[in-house]
Amino acid sequence: MKIRSLVSITDYNKEEILEILNLAADFEANPNRKTLDGKVIATLFFEPSTRTRLSFETAVNRLGGRIIGFSDSMTSSSVKGETLHDTIKMVGSYADAIVMRHPLEGAARYASEISPVPIINAGDGANQHPSQTLLDLYSILKTQGTLENLKICLVGDLKYGRTVHSLIMAMSHFNPSFRFIAPDELKMPDEYKDFCRKNNIPYEERTELAGNFDDADILYITRVQKERFLDLIEFERVKNVYTLKKSMLEHTKPNLKILHPLPRVNEIAQDVDESPKAYYFQQAQNGLYVRQAIVSKVLMNVPIF
Numbered sequence: 001m002k003i004r005s006l007v008s009i010t011d012y013n014k015e016e017i018l019e020i021l022n023l024a025a026d027f028e029a030n031p032n033r034k035t036l037d038g039k040v041i042a043t044l045f046f047e048p049s050t051r052t053r054l055s056f057e058t059a060v061n062r063l064g065g066r067i068i069g070f071s072d073s074m075t076s077s078s079v080k081g082e083t084l085h086d087t088i089k090m091v092g093s094y095a096d097a098i099v100m101r102h103p104l105e106g107a108a109r110y111a112s113e114i115s116p117v118p119i120i121n122a123g124d125g126a127n128q129h130p131s132q133t134l135l136d137l138y139s140i141l142k143t144q145g146t147l148e149n150l151k152i153c154l155v156g157d158l159k160y161g162r163t164v165h166s167l168i169m170a171m172s173h174f175n176p177s178f179r180f181i182a183p184d185e186l187k188m189p190d191e192y193k194d195f196c197r198k199n200n201i202p203y204e205e206r207t208e209l210a211g212n213f214d215d216a217d218i219l220y221i222t223r224v225q226k227e228r229f230l231d232l233i234e235f236e237r238v239k240n241v242y243t244l245k246k247s248m249l250e251h252t253k254p255n256l257k258i259l260h261p262l263p264r265v266n267e268i269a270q271d272v273d274e275s276p277k278a279y280y281f282q283q284a285q286n287g288l289y290v291r292q293a294i295v296s297k298v299l300m301n302v303p304i305f
C-alpha cells in the first residue's frame with residue numbers, strides 16, 4: 001500500500017484539496033467523532049509552535065486517537081546527536097503517523113522517504129506549510145463563498161514566509177491574481193514568480209502597504225521571520241516595515257477579510273481586531289477542523305461521513 005504523506009501542498013490535486021475542505025466543514029459541524037480509536041500520532045516539533053501543534057493534538061484527541069512526541073527538541077535525543085533518519089525510523093515504529101516541524105527545508109520530504117508511516121509536514125524552514133495552506137483555503141472559502149477569481153494581497157516577509165509560498169501554489173487551481181507587498185529585502189523569491197508566470201497567474205509587486213489593497217478580497221499579512229535571518233542587523237532594519245491600522249481599512253471592499261497565519265508581532269495593530277474584516281483568530285480556529293480532515297485522510301484515506 002502507498003504511504004500517503006502530506007509534505008507539500010502540491011501532493012494534493014484540486015479534487016483532493018476540495019475533498020479536504022468538504023471534510024473540514026463536516027468536522028466543523030461535528031468535531032467529536034471517534035474515528036481514530038486505537039491510533040497513535042506522534043508530534044515532533046524541532047521548532048516552536050503554538051497553533052499548529054496544539055490544533056493537531058486537539059484534532060487527534062477529538063477523534064479519539066492518542067498523542068506522543070515532543071514540543072521542544074532540546075528534550076529529545078537529537079541533542080545527543082541522534083540523526084533525523086534514526087529518530088524517524090524509531091518513532092515510525094511507535095506511531096501510526098508523524099506530524100513534524102523542522103527548521104531545514106526538505107526535512108519533511110526526506111522524512112517521508114524513510115518513514116514507515118505517513119509524514120505530515122507542519123512546516124519545513126522557509127519552504128512549505130501545507131496544513132496552514134489548507135486552513136487558509138478553508139477560511140477564504142468560508143468568508144468569500146468561493147475560491148475562484150479572487151484578488152489576494154500577500155504582505156510582509158514574502159522571502160522567508162513559508163505560508164505564502166504554499167498558498168500561491170494552492171491558489172493556482174482557482175484563477176487568482178496576486179499583489180506581493182514587501183520591502184526589497186523580503187521580496188517574493190524568483191521561483192514563486194516563475195511559478196506564477198508558468199501558470200498564467202497575474203501578479204504585481206509593491207513596496208508600500210498604504211493604498212495598495214483597496215481592491216483586494218483577501219489581505220494576507222505575515223510576520224517578519226526573525227528566526228530565518230543570518231544577519232540580525234538586517235532583521236532590525238525591516239522588522240517593523242508595515243503595521244496595518246484600522247484607519248487604513250476605510251476604503252477597502254465590504255467583504256475584505258484580513259488573514260494572518262499568526263503569531264503576529266507588530267504587523268497588525270490591536271485596533272484592527274475590532275473590525276469585522278479581521279478574521280485571523282477564526283482562521284486559527286478553522287485549523288482544528290482542517291487538521292481533523294488531514295489526519296483522517298492521511299490515516300484512513302476513506303470517506304468517514
Ligand code: CP
Nearest residue numbers: 049050051052261262
Ligand atoms: N501559523 C503557525 O504555524 O503558527 P504556530 O507557529 O504557532 O504553529
